[in-house]
Amino acid sequence: MASPTLATPTPPPTLPSVGYLGPPSSYSHQAALECFDNNTHTFVSQTTIADIFVAVQSKTVTYGVVPFENSTNGSVVFTLDLFCDRNNTYPDVHICGETYLDVHHCLLSCEEEIKSLKRLYSHPQAFGQCEVWLNSTVKGVERIDVSSTSKAAEKAKNEPGAAAIASRIAADVHGLKVLARNIEDTSDNTTRFFVLSATERSEPTQLDGRSDKTLLSFITDHQPGALCDGLKVFKDFGLNLTSIVSRPSRKMPWNYIFFVEFEGHEKTENVTDALEALKPHCAEMRVLGSFIDKQKLRKPSAVVA
């Protein structure tokens, strides 16, 4: 007798997943929701930015969303150091997109009044973005760094005399009162996030790649003038630099890893040729990825440098 044919249940379709810096309701969560459709993706909270890099590299998540810089407070050094990848821990992680999130900080607490506050919790970046307001309104109140603004809201929830600097959304999630709104130093306070992937690299949006940007890291050769020679290459190939930052290479003191961002896509001939010309001036070089220039889409006339 033939064995009975068992109906195999169809497995539920696996949705692509997006790792973000949690807990839920963080600015990173909001940025992730701006980049990916909630109906066709699952969202996975991660404890640290390093955890997101690990999850993307191991393909535990399809994408990762990480903060890169803030318009008031500058680079997110933790993220830069992960991109430095000094021990080659994340060889497949690259950037495939960027997004910009308007950041408005609020002061949240269980207390009714600012004068009852004895302690403030927030992420160091958020403290840095509210310096002027903090120094004028709650000068002398102890500040305690925690790993995220959502974590700060959690802390403020159960502690008399405590407040958090966090988002408006965090007030609803944690049932806190909003004692002050929009306390950031500049009204156009914006955080830029990168979308990471360990699989396919992006294609140019247009044939000439002029709607794209590319982020590159390199360590210059140990020759005097190597940095000048390297930067001149971008000028020679007509590639407009949009930013430069540096971090210690940790190979020897006062040797740096430079992060250079320019207009263009790594898969166009002009950029390929420029990177070939740059190589002789570099001890190491890595294309961290190309992606659509979302800033141009936000503000068509903005020129960054």
Added chain:
Amino acid sequence: MASPTLATPTPPPTLPSVGYLGPPSSYSHQAALECFDNNTHTFVSQTTIADIFVAVQSKTVTYGVVPFENSTNGSVVFTLDLFCDRNNTYPDVHICGETYLDVHHCLLSCEEEIKSLKRLYSHPQAFGQCEVWLNSTVKGVERIDVSSTSKAAEKAKNEPGAAAIASRIAADVHGLKVLARNIEDTSDNTTRFFVLSATERSEPTQLDGRSDKTLLSFITDHQPGALCDGLKVFKDFGLNLTSIVSRPSRKMPWNYIFFVEFEGHEKTENVTDALEALKPHCAEMRVLGSFIDKQKLRKPSAVVA
């Protein structure tokens, strides 16, 4: 009768004063003592780096000593932001010298054993310089940021279960036990300090200024390619760039103040001409100062970029 001639007591000679980031025994104090003779200068402890800038600008102190960057952990963002001087608060403050201090961190406590520790105090820069050791030995122990490593030692003194990351000297000053030595991630962990003054600018050490370095800040003109054009000037005049860092200008999002350091002295003809050539590419420009290249004196063969 003629009035008696009173012998006017000779006022004690006023010694030049040096402001440093206190409290006493801090790394900044050690750096100040390396730059100035204890017998011919008075040393004044200041609470914050901003206080040092204020004291130098108001001529309350003759000199100020501020940390600028660390070979492991990069720029001291607080100092960079003060050099940005976005509201022109410190128009006369400039750099007249630099010094390098080898930094060895210790774990200090009243406790006898590391396993008794529940809380670590230190400056964020010191935590950043000891990441590897902290993550392997005291992972999970709460970390609390304070304004200096000396302050951390003070805290650890009176609190059961607490420890500080601070200097060997701080253990003696505060009567703490050294639970671990040299816990920094890299053995050649060095912090670079600048000497500030509001009076005379330095003269070139040699006629051609090749033993000097100059630090410059500028904001590029709002033209595409302005950063490339600006950096090309250094190449054209044969000026070797030794570092570039950037901070948000806060004039508009994604517009930056660049800090460029190069070999040469502001009072030589070549540098004067180069700065003239740079001007058309800049919306703002400021020579922060020229000073003897002490790094060259330390390690004659070191090339930084």
